[in-house]
Amino acid sequence: MDIVQNSVRAQAKNIGLSIIIDEPWLVIRVQDDGTGMDKPTLKKVKDPFYTSRRTRKVGMGIPLILQNAEMTGGHLQIESELGSGTTLTAKFGLKHIDRPPMGDFASTAAMMMTGNEGVNLQLIVQHGEQQFAVTTNEVKEVLGDVDIRLPRVTRFLKEMIEENLKELKIEFD
Numbered sequence: 001m002d003i004v005q006n007s008v009r010a011q012a013k014n015i016g017l018s019i020i021i022d023e024p025w026l027v028i029r030v031q032d033d034g035t036g037m038d039k040p041t042l043k044k045v046k047d048p049f050y051t052s053r054r055t056r057k058v059g060m061g062i063p064l065i066l067q068n069a070e071m072t073g074g075h076l077q078i079e080s081e082l083g084s085g086t087t088l089t090a091k092f093g094l095k096h097i098d099r100p101p102m103g104d105f106a107s108t109a110a111m112m113m114t115g116n117e118g119v120n121l122q123l124i125v126q127h128g129e130q131q132f133a134v135t136t137n138e139v140k141e142v143l144g145d146v147d148i149r150l151p152r153v154t155r156f157l158k159e160m161i162e163e164n165l166k167e168l169k170i171e172f173d
């Protein structure tokens with residue numbers, strides 16, 4: 001959610017959130033069409049010394065996901081271009097003992113889809129050959145005049161995502 005929030009803050013209109021289970025890896029990718037970063041900034045956010053100084057208050061954002069990915073034998077990759085957007089890919093050891101739990105992924109994903117006005121979020125969940133995808137714009141189209149910010153819409157989406165996870169035989173944590 002923190003990484004998606006970075007994209008929102010970078011004025012992205014379209015955000016792709018992919019959760020890919022590709023054993024033994026869990027890959028989380030956030031792709032946006034926001035402001036992007038210039039080369040010096042990109043260098044700084046990847047530098048743990050610099051980033052840990054900036055986020056000294058608590059371990060949040062990129063330094064945290066970097067640390068978590070590397071702790072599980074994975075890594076973090078960030079590609080960014082000023083004016084066109086950013087793609088962050090974090091790879092975790094799926095079954096590694098140090099991988100932080102996903103938590104209530106369905107709720108979190110549903111909230112991200114309905115809670116960012118003006119942002120079209122595409123959620124893709126993939127397990128091996130199977131995948132499901134849903135976008136904020138598709139949901140809005142189905143809703144017609146119903147306001148996407150209504151709690152029951154988020155609840156419905158959460159259940160829909162949960163069912164799809166089940167169908168894909170995905171059990172996080």
Ligand SMILES: Nc1ncnc2c1ncn2[C@@H]1O[C@H](COP(=O)(O)OP(=O)(O)OP(=O)(O)O)[C@@H](O)[C@H]1O
Pocket residue numbers: 002006007010032034035036037045051055060061062063086
């Ligand atoms: N998707 C993005 N597009 C453009 N710039 C980004 C993006 N993600 C991160 N950045 C830049 O990298 C910086 C560091 O991000 P990071 O998430 O580590 O910390 P933060 O967002 O500044 O603070 P926190 O996450 O702790 O609230 C951001 O302040 C921003 O300048």
Ligand SMILES: [Mg+2]
Pocket residue numbers: 002003005006060061062
């Ligand atoms: Mg952040």
